[in-house]
Amino acid sequence: MTSTTATTATTAQASAASDAPTAGTPGAKKRARSILGLVLNGREREDLIPDGLLLLDYLREVVGLTGTKQGCDGGECGACTVLVDDQPRLACSTLAVQVQGRRIETVEGLTEGGTMSPLQQAFHESLGAQCGFCTPGMITTAEALLRRNPNPSVDEIKTAMGGNLCRCTGYVKIIESVQVAAATRNASARASS
Numbered sequence: 001m002t003s004t005t006a007t008t009a010t011t012a013q014a015s016a017a018s019d020a021p022t023a024g025t026p027g028a029k030k031r032a033r034s035i036l037g038l039v040l041n042g043r044e045r046e047d048l049i050p051d052g053l054l055l056l057d058y059l060r061e062v063v064g065l066t067g068t069k070q071g072c073d074g075g076e077c078g079a080c081t082v083l084v085d086d087q088p089r090l091a092c093s094t095l096a097v098q099v100q101g102r103r104i105e106t107v108e109g110l111t112e113g114g115t116m117s118p119l120q121q122a123f124h125e126s127l128g129a130q131c132g133f134c135t136p137g138m139i140t141t142a143e144a145l146l147r148r149n150p151n152p153s154v155d156e157i158k159t160a161m162g163g164n165l166c167r168c169t170g171y172v173k174i175i176e177s178v179q180v181a182a183a184t185r186n187a188s189a190r191a192s193s
């Protein structure tokens with residue numbers, strides 16, 4: 001565990017202590033908290049969090065990773081999609097404590113060496129990143145698809161991305177972006193084999 005992590009946990013513990021209700025205070029109710037330990041974007045960390053905290057709020061408000069977006073906040077739009085052990089998952093419908101010990105990836109974690117990954121580059125160049133609000137969820141969902149199926153058909157892309165809604169523009173450029181990313185990744189894999 002890094003010193004930053006230890007500091008975070010210590011700060012959170014201090015905050016928890018100051019939040020604790022004073023014994024005998026009328027109506028005071030102690031909120032249950034847990035130490036959440038996970039691997040987030042390749043780095044281990046621990047935080048003391050309320051048991052009822054959503055994964056979306058943990059990522060955005062506790063960790064400060066605001067790439068994961070809050071769209072409908074009701075499991076309908078896919079804007080909040082993150083990867084949990086390589087599988088897409090809605091962060092607005094997942095408690096943070098449910099990912100204890102798991103490997104979480106957000107759109108920030110998909111960069112490679114500080115630059116855009118081929119998938120992110122494809123969304124940029126093929127105009128799949130249209131409004132920016134749905135894009136993080138589109139990219140994390142597409143990343144999960146390409147990890148399990150490096151050469152998806154258009155129908156397979158449509159099926160995989162079915163839970164990610166675009167409310168403004170359309171899906172043609174998004175699908176093209178995934179196809180371009182698949183071709184780039186496959187060419188890269190062939191070159192290095």
Ligand code: FES
Nearest residue numbers: 071072073078092
């Ligand atoms: S914000 Fe999570 S599905 Fe819409």
Ligand code: FES
Nearest residue numbers: 130131166167168
């Ligand atoms: S491109 Fe984001 S909602 Fe349409």
